[in-house]
Amino acid sequence: MVKKINIAEKSLASALLLKPDIQQFLDQLKQIMNLEDNLNSCLRYGTISHADAAPQLLMLKRNKYQLKQKLIDEVHVTNNGTPRKIEYKENKCLWYTMMPDKRKLYGKTREILLDKLMEYYGLATLDFKMKTVFEQALDHKDRTEAVDAETLYHLRASFGRFIDEELCNTDIRSITCDMLSEYTLKMLRRAQWVDDQGVTHKVKKKAYLDYKSVLNVIFQYALLKDYIAVNPLSKFSNKVFYKECDCAKALSSEKIFSEEELIRIKEEVRSRINDKRHKGYFINGYAILLAIETGMRAGELPSLKWTDIKSNHIHIHSQQLSKRQKGGKDYYYADWTKNEKGIPMGGRKFPLSKAINDLLSEIRSLQKEKGIVSEFVFCHENGEWIKTDAYITCLRRLLRSLNYNVTNNHAFRMSLNSNVLSAKLGLPAAKRAELLGHSVETNLRYYTYATKDSMDDLVNLFDSNCQEHAKTQEVSPRSHQNVVVFSKKESSEHLISQAF
Template sequence: MERLEINETLSQLELLQKMKAMLDEEIRYGIIGLAEATEQEAKMKRQERKLIKEAVDAIHVSKNGKPRNIKLNEAKGLYYTNMPDKSQVYGKTLDALYENLFHAYGLSLDYHELSVGEIFKQAFKRKQFNSTNKENSFTRNLKTYKTYFSSDFTDRDITQITKDDLLSYTKSMCEKFHPSKKEFLAYKGILNLIFEYAFDKDIRSDNPVPCIHNEDYYKDGYCNCITRENVDNILSTEEIDNVRTTIRERLSSYKYKGYDPNGFAIILSTYIGTRVGEVCSLKWSDIKEFFIWIHSQMVEGERKASQGMTWKYCPYTKNERSMSSKKGRYFPITKDTRALLQEVKEKQIELGIYDEDGYIFMRTNGTPINPNCYTKALKKIMDNLGYHVTNNHAFRKSVNSNILIPMGLDEVQRADLLGHSPEVNLNNYTYKRLDDTNEIYQRFNPKTNENTVGLD
């Protein structure tokens, strides 16, 4: 095959690539059905393989013009052949071998076609198309990829990355970021997504990710293995009072002028031990006669260039996401929580931002607080007090230890109030929650007849 004919073959392959891109768009917008799209993709793949084989057969020859031998290594289950420079190219199938030879001879249509970054895009697209994961999961995947994968690494040809390369990059990444165990596993998950896709598509003959042993990075200090439990200690009653006093001092300052939605939310959290996302999503309609109905959370939305991360209301709590029945939980209103909520309500009425169907912890511009700004406010307060607290986990543990246990509530009742019981407990003891609500309320408010109902 003359060079002119090879160029013609490349032009036909380039046309097929454009047709594939158009087909992807038609699938995305529902113009074509999945069955028909699958049939068209298979047809285009057959055409592509035929053209690739023609191009490789014309160039993969010895000095005498005869085709180079292709052999099967039965022990490895791989086809292989020698290149002119004596190096070997492998493939799980003959089609895969021809594709690898096509790229080995520099006939790729796009330099980035086999880059780590390009394979990630394809793998991520497949995951979005086939997976039942929530949008937040995909957002976290992209955040992990953008954080821990450098452009130098993502521009590399994935077929040329060895196990040693992967180990070396992982080590340097950990030395730079010192990720937590959770973050390290997320990084490894993205690596596996990329290389497993390359293996499935016969781009690589192996997936080298299993060579990364977690414990090697945990024990040698490459990862930050300080767990949240070691940092967020249970706060004493005195320390909780100090937190509330500090926020009250903030409220009296010129900056806040008596209204600090993050501060009010933090105070409420010290009484009822909600998660950050839950307290941010509370609405006035969630305040019932004797209880606060906790049944929602604020979750991450899309990241926008003009405003960064956006947040959206989710109508169920973290522990209910995998449950078919999402009823939320009820935390008894006490004299203290009623007074706090009444204060917030009156201040919002004064500012002209109160909405009986709106959020409880709302900024003066009418938008609700979000977990990000809440956590920043909490960290600033805790740093000033010298407490090693980074989120609401300390409040949840403190409410459990300082309030619920001394009341004599059993383990199921305590877990139910905090919403952190195992799924099996929630499924098996839902009736107990409904039966015990009045009893639990009276333990929080011994003299029920002296307590008013709801808010004024």
Template sequence: MTKRKEVLQKHPYSIWFSQKEERWYTHVPFMWSESKKKRINRKNKRDLEDEIVAYTLEYEKLTEKKKSDSYLINLSFEELFYEFMDYKTREVSSTTIRRMMADWKKFYEPHPEFIQKPFLDITKIDMDNFFNDVMDEYKLQKKAFYNMCGIAKQVYEYAIDSDYTDKTPYRNKVNRKKFTPTKKPESSTQVYTDEEKELLCQEMERRLQNNPQSTACLAVMLDFELGTRKGELLALSLRDIKRDRIHIHRQLVERFDTSDLQNMKSLGFFVVEYTKSADGDRWLPLTKRAKELIQRTIDLNQKYGFRYKEYLFVGRNGVLTPDAVDAQVRRGCKQIGIPVKTMHKIRKTYASKLYHNGVNVSVVKDVLGHADEATTLRHYIFNVESQKETDQLVRSVLEEKPENSLKGTAGDLKIIYFPEIKKPGNPENTRLPAHN
């Protein structure tokens, strides 16, 4: 009790109660953030004080431990990684943490000889050998490789920032010939042809008749008119519509509990007031078809009493989840007899349709919410015609006779002869004209 009282008296941060959230808040010391503190909260003030005491005592032990040379000498790369991840959970989203943990488990954990080695003893050669072993095993494409090796890079950057060391063995030296070539996939696997789109929309209408309470089918059809990301589509609200345009400025995201990095569990989906990047905040024109689909969605929500903060695509439990629309697309593709194409490929269809109908790539980039045109051209522009239509188009162009084609034989053509160009004389004998 004496120690408890002492800790609470020395606690350097204020303790306050949030009327809105009905919880007690304070800050505690945290060496891995720029502010050197982190915020904690509890429902009861007594519980918050208990957490302050427990955290402070543990933090003091850890701080003293880090001051000892033996701690750093014996600290393995694996232990350093988890210390780094404890810091990282305060810096990035839980989805990023989940992806990093997936890469760690897949690429790093199968190599105990590397991750269990004291991080100060790992040499550049050790790092090179590890990266090359992973490449030999998985034949990664360039993007996947950089995501994988980026973990090691960030871990050592954290070690330098924590004053554990002043150097890093990371140098990303790997034989580039080991990269699996990144080939642009076939258009038939990436976009819907006009016929496939029509069949899928007909199937969505049929499924909607069988289950009129679910507006997921309307969401699928609307995305052919908007080309938004799935999370952006499901976060649309009536407030976003201004006459013939709609404002894309939020998204639906999944969050995870990062308290146990080995067993991260989903906390559900949440609407957030931002998009994937700053360029994602944009206005889109509404087609006549889009406005019809939106009005049908509004009518169904009113008919069945579904209302949640004016969001368009809702059910009894709030905003529809990505699984709801994914399931409709997956089952719809199977029903009409085409390979399953995801919601993201509706977005690619939208982009490709605009581009091939004369819309400037700069405009296509903007309506997709991309930062640069290269991303749009490389990953979103595909041929939306069927193979039969493509062949027919190529033949028609090659077989067409140009209006201004030359007639007659070569003897009928006027040949222009250019005068022979003589070699220049000796530069020494060249004289510039004298000025008067």
């Protein structure tokens, strides 16, 4: 952090500001920064492309750097008025300069050092408030990482939910680990509420981790830009705050559907297909039916093409993404799935069972009958692909009409994993993870639940075992004493083919 300037230095800075050249440089610098902000806003809203904005942003960056250098040449001078040297120290990989008080000031880059010098002499143009740094960090993340608009939207939503006005306006450089810990504890306790039955509800662990993600984005960027020397989160312990969170794993009834509930959903979709409103072509309903069978993500359904349907599997390797812009959203095709994080890696394959094949054949026949031509499986009558948001809304309304508490597409993925891949097929976690497109850890921690009918299943297993035992006893009272019977273990591939 830069040392506070003393009264004599402050007077010097004020006097220097009276010089026409310095004031002119500052005015030009502010104009350039305003132009940068406008261009970045246009990029966020999609009113200008990266290809068009990049040359302009590069030119503005060069002009800004030159103006900073001119300003520092005017104020960072020796007693005889010559500019002080700015040099690179190779053994530390840092830029440095000698200050008037004989100490050295360092920066990771020359421009970062220039910014520190401008602050030292009272010429700083940067805003170090947490809210400002957060916006800068998101803009940097958007430009340098393969993040979708929804990720940025959720980060902003979490920032608005958990960061109060006082912390928003706090200088990022003055925030310590103790300050954050104290704030976090108070915030989590303030967020608790008591229902009519007197039960205290705490912030969910996932929501707390969303808050922590916001802090990580802010302080990692501040560290990158050399605004801070030490990340206050480096000694921040999650375990301490988990005590103030609801860390209980959700019940099966809060996450997945039973087989009977899934049958009821299918029947409801089928009944709506023949409504006058849909005229036999309830395309979002057909997407729901495929989601139940395959566990595809909501964004993967709209981007599914007929060319992705192979002889014995579905090739799931894309998703529909969107960018927020003025007047709505812009939807686009991405040739990678969520877990591939912006790098196409071939996607995954899901077995083409008879039920899935029959469903796809039905959709194809309907489109042919109605004269619909489109490369996408789920499209409107004009051939345009369906939108993820419209699908999610349709699904939520349908499930609410059935009085279900679970109303999201994600539940189909977890239901398929728990009811079929795990309970019926007994597939190992690695195979389940491969079919659904995520890690083994994710499958075990977030996707595997006891089926809603597990007690009935256990009763049947016990009864079945008792019957087998009785049969053995009938054959010979002593025949089983020295015999161990091993059941035949079937392969994962055979189990999949039998189940589908």
